[in-house]
Amino acid sequence: MHIKFFKYQGAGNDFVLIDNREATIKSLDNKLVAQICDRRFGIGADGLMLLQTEPGYDFRMIYYNADGKEGSMCGNGGRCIVAFAKHLGVITDTTTFQAVDGVHYAKISAEGDWVSLQMIDVEVIEKDNDAYVLNTGSPHYVKLTTNLEAKNVYNEGYAIRNNTKYKTEGINVNFVEKSKETEGYFVRTFERGVENETYACGTGVTAVALAMAKHNKTFGTISTPIKVLGGDLNIRFNFDGKKFSNIFLEGPAKLVFEGEVEL
Structure with a gap:
C-alpha cells in the first residue's frame, strides 16, 4: 500500500514521519524501515516515526532508528513530531504526548518551526x-x-x-x-x-x-x-x-x- 510521509529536520537531524492515527500500519518490518531511511535506496533519514493516538494524551510517538529497530528516546525527533502534530492540526501551541521514556511536554512557536521540548529528569x-x-x-x-x-x-x-x-x-x-x-x-x-x-x-x-x-x-x-x-x-x-x-x-x-x- 502507498502511505503519505513527511520529511522533517531539526538542526540537520532528519526524520520520516507518518500519520498513523487511523492505525493503518499495524507493524513495521525492520528491513523495510532501514530501506526507507537509506540515503541511496530510500527516502533518507536518521530515523522514522509514527504519530499514533494515545488515550489521555495528544498522541504517542513511536520511533525507529535508521537501522530499522525501535529506538530509545530521540530528542530532535521529539521536537520534529511536535511540529508535525501542529501541521496536522492535532495541537496548537502546547502538547503533552507519550514516548518510549514516558510523558513529554512541549511548546511550539506560532510559525510551527521552533520547539521547546521537556526531557526526563536526570539524577545519575x-x-x-x-x-x-x-x-x-x-x-x-x-x-x-x-x-x-x-x-x-x-x-x-x-x-x-x-x-x-x-x-x-x-x-x-x-x-x-x-x-x-x-x-x-x-x-x-x-x-x-x-x-x-x-x-x-x-x-x-x-x-x-x-x-x-x-x-x-x-x-x-x-x-x-x-x-x-x-x-x-x-x-x-x-x-x-x-x-x-x-x-x-x-x-x-x-x-x-x-x-x-x-x-
Whole structure:
C-alpha cells in the first residue's frame, strides 16, 4: 500500500514521519524501515516515526532508528513530531504526548518551526575514566576534547560504542569542545542505531549540557547554547547539585518535503 510521509529536520537531524492515527500500519518490518531511511535506496533519514493516538494524551510517538529497530528516546525527533502534530492540526501551541521514556511536554512557536521540548529528569551521572556517562532518554558518553572540527568522530566514536563495555547495549558518543565565541559548546555525536555521525543529537546535546554543569560545578537555573554540525540548539534546566530537573531541549524543527512511499 502507498502511505503519505513527511520529511522533517531539526538542526540537520532528519526524520520520516507518518500519520498513523487511523492505525493503518499495524507493524513495521525492520528491513523495510532501514530501506526507507537509506540515503541511496530510500527516502533518507536518521530515523522514522509514527504519530499514533494515545488515550489521555495528544498522541504517542513511536520511533525507529535508521537501522530499522525501535529506538530509545530521540530528542530532535521529539521536537520534529511536535511540529508535525501542529501541521496536522492535532495541537496548537502546547502538547503533552507519550514516548518510549514516558510523558513529554512541549511548546511550539506560532510559525510551527521552533520547539521547546521537556526531557526526563536526570539524577545519575557516572564517570568512565575522564568521560561522563548518563541517560537522558537514551544512553550517552560525553568526553571533552580539543580541535573537534578536525577529529575523526566516526572512527573514535565507533571504537567507544563497540568496546567491550558498551558493545552489547550500545551507547551514543559525544565529543565536546568549549566554544570560543559563546558561553556554550561545540558538539559532534556518533549515534548508535544510525551507527554513524549525525548532524545533531537532541538527547546527546542534553547530556552534554548536564555533564558540563556537573563538570564545572555550576548550580541553579542554567541555559547552555550548543552548536552542532546542523545548526544551533539550546538546553535550559535546573541543577541543585544532585538532580537535574525542568530540562528543556530547544531548537528548530522544519518540514523539508512530503510524498508517498510504498509499504
